[in-house]
Every structure is written in C-alpha cells, then in structure tokens.
Amino acid sequence: MAIITLTTDFGQKDHFVGAIKGTIYRELAEVKIVDISHTIRPFNIQECAYILKNSYKAFPEGTIHIVGVDAEPTVENQHIAVLVDGHYFISANNGVIGLIAAEIQPEKVVEINIPNPIHGSFPVLDVFVQVACHIARGGTLDVVGKPFTELKDLKEFAPRITENGNSIVGSVIYIDNYGNVITNIQRSLFEAYRNGRSFTLNARNRKITEIHHKYSDLINFELDKNQRKGPGDLLALFNSSDYIELAIYKSDLNTVGGASTLLGLDYRDTIIINFN
Structure with missing residues (x-):
C-alpha cells in the first residue's frame, strides 16, 4: 500500500x-x-x-x-x-x-x-x-x-564560522510546542570546531557552558532536592535530531513560558558559541 x-x-x-x-x-x-x-x-x-x-x-x-x-x-x-x-x-x-x-x-x-x-x-x-x-x-x-x-x-540558513574557527554564529530555525529553541548548529559541526576546548554559548544575555544529552541531565540527583536545578532552569542539549537546543526544564508555554519567551528568542535570532 x-x-x-x-x-x-x-x-x-x-x-x-x-x-x-x-x-x-x-x-x-x-x-x-x-x-x-x-x-x-x-x-x-x-x-x-x-x-x-x-x-x-x-x-x-x-x-x-x-x-x-x-x-x-x-x-x-x-x-x-x-x-x-x-x-x-x-x-x-x-x-x-x-x-x-x-x-x-x-x-x-x-x-x-x-x-x-x-x-x-x-x-x-x-x-x-x-x-x-x-x-x-x-x-x-x-x-x-x-x-x-x-x-x-x-x-543563508547555514551557521557561519568566524574568528579563525574560534566562534560559530548560528540562528534559531524552529521553536517547538514547549517553547524550546532549536538552532541550526549540529553536533557534528560543534564537535569539529570545539576540538576539546571549553566554550561559552551566548543567547541574549544568558551564557551556557555545558551541553547535555537529555533534559534530566540538568539535575544532580546526588544533591538534596532544595539544592538541585530543576523545573524552570535553563539548559542546552543535543536534541533527538542532533541540533543544539535551548530549553527550560519542564516548561509550559501556556503557563510559566518556555525558552523562547523567557529568553526573548524568535525565528532567525542569533546564537553565538565562542571556544576558549
């Protein structure tokens, strides 16, 4: 059929x-x-x-x-x-x-x-x-x-490599149902230029220095609950399609908001990664 x-x-x-x-x-x-x-x-x-x-x-x-x-x-x-x-x-x-x-x-x-x-x-x-x-x-x-x-x-939709390979300038290509912000920076490109270096991801006025593999990686379960990060906290991860995604853990666009609203990001807005 x-x-x-x-x-x-x-x-x-x-x-x-x-x-x-x-x-x-x-x-x-x-x-x-x-x-x-x-x-x-x-x-x-x-x-x-x-x-x-x-x-x-x-x-x-x-x-x-x-x-x-x-x-x-x-x-x-x-x-x-x-x-x-x-x-x-x-x-x-x-x-x-x-x-x-x-x-x-x-x-x-x-x-x-x-x-x-x-x-x-x-x-x-x-x-x-x-x-x-x-x-x-x-x-x-x-x-x-x-x-x-x-x-x-x-x-025009491809990320740009700048500063002699020390920066990646990407953009927002999609905002999902949870308000998660998907960039056009894929894991393969990120790892190719990272080359083991530390980095800072800049999104508006927020800076992120770690990229997770799933949402719950944000939480350190060895800490007491009142000391952990959790719902409402910002994280970056490689999503199921291997793009860098910005998310608010357990967000809801209809109530507390998502990464798109809380960071003020929309389609085509710029995300910059600087390697140190």
Missing part, C-alpha cells in the same frame, strides 16, 4: 487539507495518507525543512511526501519532484528540498511538466496531487517531468 504524507502551512480551519485528501482518495481508495504537519508558519521554509527532514526517515522507503509551503509556481519557484534517500518529495523549488538534501545527493530531480496543467491558486491540489497519485500507481518521475539541476540552496 502506497503512503502519501502531507506537510503544509494550511492550518486546520480551511478546506484545503480536506480537499487534498478527498481528491487523493477519489483517485486511490487504498492509499494511506499521513499528516506530518499543517501548522508550519506561513511560508517558513526553514521550519518546514526541519520538521520534514526529521520525520521522513521514520517512513518506509518509497513513501511520497507532498510539501505544501510556498507552492505557487514562478520562473524562480519551479515545481519539482525529487527522489532522495529512497523517498519521493513533491514541492516547489523554494529551498525546502535543498535543505533536506544538503547532506544526501538526490537520486533524481525533475521539473514537473504534466499535460494540461491547471494554472490556479491551489497548485498543491491541481499539480502535486496528480504527481503523487502517478508515483503511487508505480509511475516514474521521467513521465511527469524533465531533468532539473538547479535545486535551490539557501546558504
């Missing part, structure tokens, strides 16, 4: 997601549709890429991923279908796939060119669904498009 996933910034209020699912089921009654997320911030390419990059690998190879973020076609935002890491992605060439494929060479990339396309305001339904159903039936990418080599690469 084919699997088609949906990742969009459509939200839950409007008819868009329902129309997409209904059209797919009308074409392929036995297909399995999985919602990854429909609450991507509108047109937020980095957030979409982060969520999709860290979820697609959980699906079996051959899964088809429809990406409904910034999907309106222009001469600089072509519609593409990509086979990478054994998975199919149908998207606009807006940088999402470039970020996902930054470390893995795509096996095939085509610019979508289907017969009699509908040039309307809902290209995810009019174009992407057609392509997804074609692939789900066993069709090839060669039928829906022509080879394409200009996959957009958004270098």
Whole structure:
C-alpha cells in the first residue's frame, strides 16, 4: 500500500487539507495518507525543512511526501519532484528540498511538466496531487517531468564560522510546542570546531557552558532536592535530531513560558558559541 504524507502551512480551519485528501482518495481508495504537519508558519521554509527532514526517515522507503509551503509556481519557484534517500518529495523549488538534501545527493530531480496543467491558486491540489497519485500507481518521475539541476540552496540558513574557527554564529530555525529553541548548529559541526576546548554559548544575555544529552541531565540527583536545578532552569542539549537546543526544564508555554519567551528568542535570532 502506497503512503502519501502531507506537510503544509494550511492550518486546520480551511478546506484545503480536506480537499487534498478527498481528491487523493477519489483517485486511490487504498492509499494511506499521513499528516506530518499543517501548522508550519506561513511560508517558513526553514521550519518546514526541519520538521520534514526529521520525520521522513521514520517512513518506509518509497513513501511520497507532498510539501505544501510556498507552492505557487514562478520562473524562480519551479515545481519539482525529487527522489532522495529512497523517498519521493513533491514541492516547489523554494529551498525546502535543498535543505533536506544538503547532506544526501538526490537520486533524481525533475521539473514537473504534466499535460494540461491547471494554472490556479491551489497548485498543491491541481499539480502535486496528480504527481503523487502517478508515483503511487508505480509511475516514474521521467513521465511527469524533465531533468532539473538547479535545486535551490539557501546558504543563508547555514551557521557561519568566524574568528579563525574560534566562534560559530548560528540562528534559531524552529521553536517547538514547549517553547524550546532549536538552532541550526549540529553536533557534528560543534564537535569539529570545539576540538576539546571549553566554550561559552551566548543567547541574549544568558551564557551556557555545558551541553547535555537529555533534559534530566540538568539535575544532580546526588544533591538534596532544595539544592538541585530543576523545573524552570535553563539548559542546552543535543536534541533527538542532533541540533543544539535551548530549553527550560519542564516548561509550559501556556503557563510559566518556555525558552523562547523567557529568553526573548524568535525565528532567525542569533546564537553565538565562542571556544576558549
């Protein structure tokens, strides 16, 4: 049974997601549709890429991923279908796939060119669904498009190495449901430049000198409870996707707040690591 996933910034209020699912089921009654997320911030390419990059690998190879973020076609935002890491992605060439494929060479990339396309305001339904159903039936990418080599690469989202390798300047790429702040600094980059040195992570006016591997590492259970760090304290850790994350232990955005609100950090804000 084919699997088609949906990742969009459509939200839950409007008819868009329902129309997409209904059209797919009308074409392929036995297909399995999985919602990854429909609450991507509108047109937020980095957030979409982060969520999709860290979820697609959980699906079996051959899964088809429809990406409904910034999907309106222009001469600089072509519609593409990509086979990478054994998975199919149908998207606009807006940088999402470039970020996902930054470390893995795509096996095939085509610019979508289907017969009699509908040039309307809902290209995810009019174009992407057609392509997804074609692939789900066993069709090839060669039928829906022509080879394409200009996959957009958004270098602005990459961390910068400064001060002759003594500093990493990163930025906030995602804020999760708990208000945890995810940076674009991966463990591999951090360790490559750390080279055994001590460091200071600067986030607004807060300085952190230790990065944990799980949230509860913040607590020294050998101390009495009234002497320990715990709920409400700030920590940094390598999260499950191996990015440096800033968190408030057992935070709640709806009550006490999270790292994003308590530190005053938002999307694209700067995080700096200095090696000593």
